[in-house]
Amino acid sequence: MTPAAARVWSGPARATALEALSLAAGFVTQLLLMRRLGPGGYGECVLAVAVGLGITTLTDFGFNIAGTRQAVGWADDAAARHRLFWSVTATKACVGLVAVVLLALLPGTAALLPAAAASALGATLFPTWYLTARGRLVVNAAALLGGRLAMLLAVAALVRRPADAGLAAVLNCLPALAALMLVMVLREPELRAVARPLPVRAADIARAARMGLPALWISAVPAVGSAMVQALIGHLGSTATLGQYAAADKVRAGIQGLFTALGQALFPGSVARHADGAGGARLAPTLLGLAGLAALPMVLAPQQIIAVVAGPGYEAAAGAMRVMGLAVVSSAAVTAFGLLGLLARGLDGAYVRALVAGLAAQAAALALLVPAHGATGAAWTLVVADAVALTLIGAVARRR
Structure with a gap:
């Protein structure tokens, strides 16, 4: 492999290795939940987590592709990236809030709302798209691995019986928020560069929504x-x-x-x-x-x-x-x-x-x-x- 090819693959390879560890942590978490919740409780947990994943997909709103692509295109324009960061974050917050409210209006969904809200909040605040665009692949993957390991420990400590299915579902939907806390504690430089909030206008949200849709x-x-x-x-x-x-x-x-x-x-x-x-x-x-x-x-x-x-x-x-x-x-x-x-x-x-x-x-x-x-x-x-x-x-x- 040439030096140029090695540079192309080195970061993604390390990030993928960390993602493999994350998948392993998630698999162990599921084995633990199966044993502690039993079939009925685990079924309740799986349903709530599935709804949470759907909320995450809606809240991400295509920005993991569209936002990443735009941020890469503005690699040399820090001001434009800064505004893009907060426009995307505000748009995701609006979409996530609407999705959770619509879910709440459906009959029989009360038990699903805590996991859905946790999913929407994590998808809104943890900027996978921006870290990826800025080449912080390993930081992104390491933070998510840390979040999943933290939730595995939380499940092991807190989930004991079938009645804990709701708590288990919420913990399954919290890794992104735990990852955000990690990158904040580590003072990730790319996020510090855009940490100062910008006023976001309705036109900014509309423009971001058209980009992500x-x-x-x-x-x-x-x-x-x-x-x-x-x-x-x-x-x-x-x-x-x-x-x-x-x-x-x-x-x-x-x-x-x-x-x-x-x-x-x-x-x-x-x-x-x-x-x-x-x-x-x-x-x-x-x-x-x-x-x-x-x-x-x-x-x-x-x-x-x-x-x-x-x-x-x-x-x-x-x-x-x-x-x-x-x-x-x-x-x-x-x-x-x-x-x-x-x-x-x-x-x-x-x-x-x-x-x-x-x-x-x-x-x-x-x-x-x-x-x-x-x-x-x-x-x-x-x-x-x-x-x-x-x-x-x-x-x-x-x-x-």
Whole structure:
């Protein structure tokens, strides 16, 4: 690897290693909650956390892409970045407040509100987008790791019985706020540079909202798609089919989470490279090679992995696990050519249309494959969705 390539990968690689530790901390937290809350209490906690994640997606409002891209473009204009920081923060605060209020108006949601409010507050105040744009990848990842470890300790100390499900949900939604406290204590220089609040006008919020709205769909479409896929699998197959699929998907999602984090860490550099006319094609082969290595155990030893992760009763998930090894590579390709290609050049609409087309193809494939092949058929639809999305991404890339 050349010195220039080493510089491109060193920061993202370190940040991704920290993200892997964060995923491990989250996994241990879930194991602890399963044992202390029991099935009923854990179900309540999972529902509240899922709603909290939805609130986080809305509150982020696409700024993890659009805000990062704009801040990279204003790398040499400190005043513009300062105003951007507070415009984005104010816009996120407005969106988060509206989302929580709308949730509160729905009947039967009182138990969900504390976790939702914690999620909205954390998404508003912890500026992942800005730290990423300013090259503080390791600081961002280390702070979030510290936040998740702090919540793991809090869960271990405070959550004891099923009645603690509400508290457990809130603690699951607090890592971003704990991470903010860490970076404040450490006096992170990039945040100190924009710490002085600026008056934000309605026009600033409107301008920020117009910037973020197109990118909101980039995170919203996968979230909605995941819920749709699980609902269809349960409807077309059975709860047992969905359980077998989910057992294999837990491993795939963990590995894919690492490559998503790596892609996000590489995103600012890719934006800058495209702006300079250098492109980002050289990143794709390395990313795909790493994905292939990560997926290899899933393809070669699915039975052993399922036995360790899920235990007895999930043997039928081995076939799905093997297919999901291919899905790890195909999803990494979507990250390489979509996130680091289209999104780095501002082609948000083309990327979202590719994802939507992939979801439509996946829904059709589920109807064909799940009744006949169960969880393994459902796993193949992940590859189908990625293949359709990649075909459209490639078509746009060739035209541009």
